[in-house]
Amino acid sequence: MIRNLRVPALALALGALLAACGDDEGSAEYQTAYTNHQPLAVTGHPSTGSLGTVQRIVWHLADKDADALAALNTEGGDAGSEARAWIKAYGADAQGEVTADFLDEGSVRQDVVLHFTKSRRTQELTVRIGDDDTWGVVLDRPEPEPEAR
Structure with missing residues (x-):
């Protein structure tokens, strides 16, 4: 049971790390502008x-x-x-x-x-x-x- 919990937790942590590292300069700004315009x-x-x-x-x-x-x-x-x-x-x-x-x-x-x-x-x-x-x-x-x- 413990082993089954480790895989999702590891995947979640890895996803958060990749998201933080992958936030190129301005990508949040770009996404906001994208959603605010036609x-x-x-x-x-x-x-x-x-x-x-x-x-x-x-x-x-x-x-x-x-x-x-x-x-x-x-x-x-x-x-x-x-x-x-x-x-x-x-x-x-x-x-x-x-x-x-x-x-x-x-x-x-x-x-x-x-x-x-x-x-x-x-x-x-x-x-x-x-x-x-x-x-x-x-x-x-x-x-x-x-x-x-």
Whole structure:
């Protein structure tokens, strides 16, 4: 009987240890953001990095968080004005349904087209691995295009 109790207790302890060790930086923050926002519809073949980055971009737009959006910029320098322009153009739209079309292969960079259902506009962007080996966005001025009918 004692032997039968040891196995579940060991499994429980090991699971707790793995959960504690596996909590990568920001994973709790990511999970919270994931549950607090509309789901992102996806087409194409994103990598884990490109998908996570595009989700964060849409969330930061929806939250109108220019600082967080600018922090994802891979091009260096102050991207605050570009982030504010993106929020002005898409902040309200990002609170609704958004579809991301992931183009080409996404191992180190990927072009993505965002489709904002509310305004029926699209925006192309490039996500890539930056100098610090983390995924981010090339944060240029937004150029909204009407959705093709």
